[in-house]
Amino acid sequence: MITRTFSHLVLALIVFIWIVPFVALVSTSLRSETEAKTSGFWTAFTPTVLGHRFSTHDKGSTVEFIEMSGNIFDRLNGEKSGFLVSGEVQSILIKARIMNPDKPGKTKLIRKLVPAGEPFETRGGSLVFQSNGDFTWTFPEATAPKPKKLDVFINQDPIFGADAYIEVLFDNKNVPNALISSFIVTIPATIIPITIAAFAAYAFAWMQFPGRDWLFVLVVSLMVVPTQLAFLPILQGFSGIASWATALNAWLTDCEINDSCQVASKSFPSLWITHTAFGLPLAIYLLRNYIVGLPKELLQSARIDGASHLQIFTRIIIPLSVPALASFSIFQFLWVWNDLIVALYIGPNNASDLVFPIRLQKQLGTFKDQLHLLNASAVISMIVPVIVFLSMQRYFIRGLLAGSVKGG
Incomplete structure (x- = not known):
């Protein structure tokens, strides 16, 4: 218990x-x-006292009046379509100069919080406001005063809006471009390794060839190779390929005319290859352990009926291995989608092709203290992995456990 x-x-x-x-x-x-x-x-779900600044009336008005009425909430909200302020007005902060009793002939600045219902003098008139936001500004004679800006403290009702998402998705093209780039990288980097791993896992599980077990041990041992350790040879390899491709492009085409011979060493294909190489050992290990646990009699019957290895693989192994394939797909998709370090060193570095993790990292400098925009971008980056996981979760545990406890 x-x-x-x-x-x-x-x-x-x-x-x-x-x-x-x-x-x-x-x-x-x-x-x-x-x-x-x-x-x-934690204050977003309950009324919270927040400060705002409003103006008593519009600038440039020349209308004379003795008494002017208005509403603080109407002045604050104006033409806004989102995040309309509502709640209870608590106080207004006034600043005024009065005679300094300690220094005759001089004044001092005072600050005072005026509660609702208490009138106070400003610009020759008396202004009083209520907790519902209504205010009245009274003068002894008709006058046209300049607008007065006042700091008001409101016990504000909770309010939520999607303005941050609209701004990062429609007003800023960097986030949509990063989403597209992440899909371009993640989808092939998930499909390619799982396809290769499925063929390799079947071969390790049911095909006999010299050195099979030692080769499988070698593949599994690659899982312990740190990603950072492989960066230098990978970068050197891609740089060599890019140099060779640039020379071949200059030899076969007239690219010198428009200066387009250069082939980039950091590109989407380089990310596909790198993620495939890093993901293959784990994929082969999981899928091999799952496939080797499938009923041997089923495969022997197929062989007796004259089915080839390819037919057995496509018609029997693949349908029965959906849980294992789905579980690895989740692993690979989440890893590639959230990857920062591989994309930073291997992926394209032009602004329009940056993947989402790099774009988020750069937004720390772009948006600075605009937390609502940073968080909106982070939530958008989380939505896709959550959808993928929820849509395939029924296979996840079953495939992961089967690949872990069964073996041959």
């Missing part, structure tokens, strides 16, 4: 640790820039 309770507490703690940052990310992305800068995400 104690063990079960402890395990439940640990599981709840893990869920809490994962959920809180996600809620913080999403809630901040749905808040206005002012709210995101001035208060924490």
Whole structure:
């Protein structure tokens, strides 16, 4: 009983640790820039006191009046279509100069919070406001005063909007370009290794050839090679290929005329090759362990009926291996989609082809303290992996466990 309770507490703690940052990310992305800068995400779901600045009336008005009425919320919201301020007005901060009792003949600046219902003097008139935002500015005689800007503190109702998502998706072309680039990299970098690994896994599991077991051990041992250790030879290899391709292009075409002979060493194909190389050892290991556990009698019957290895692979192995294929697809897709270091060193470096993780890293300098925009971009980058995982989760556990406990 104690063990079960402890395990439940640990599981709840893990869920809490994962959920809180996600809620913080999403809630901040749905808040206005002012709210995101001035208060924490935990205040987004309850009324919060926030400061705003409003003007009593429009600049340039020459209409004389004795009493002018208005509403603070109407002045704040104006023509805004999103994040309309609502709530209860608590106080207005006024600044005024009064005679300094300590220094005769001189004045000093005072700051005072005026509560709702209490009139105060400003620009020769008396202004009073109510908690619902209505205010009245009264003068002893008809006059046309300049607009007065006042700092008001409002117990503001929670409000959310999608303005940040609209800005990063439609007003800024970098995020859509990064999404397209990530798809261009991730889809081939998932399909290519799983296709090669499926053929190799079948060969290691059911085909007899010299050195099969030693070759499988060699493939599995490649999983322990650090990614960073392979960067230097990979970069040298791609640079050599790019130089050779540039020379071949200059020899076969007239590219010198428009200076288009140069072949880039960092490109989408280089990312496909690199991710395929890094993902193949794990893919072969998982799929081989799964395929070797399939019923031997089923394959022997197919051989007796005259089926070739290709027919057995396409008509029997592939349909039965969908859970294992799906589980590795999730691993590979998530790894490639969220990869930063490989894309940073191997991928294209022109602005229009940057993948999403690099674009997010660069937005730290572009958006600076605009947390709502940064968080909106981060949420967008998370949506695709979440959709992929949820759509294939029924295969995930079954394929992963089968590939781990079965072997031959």
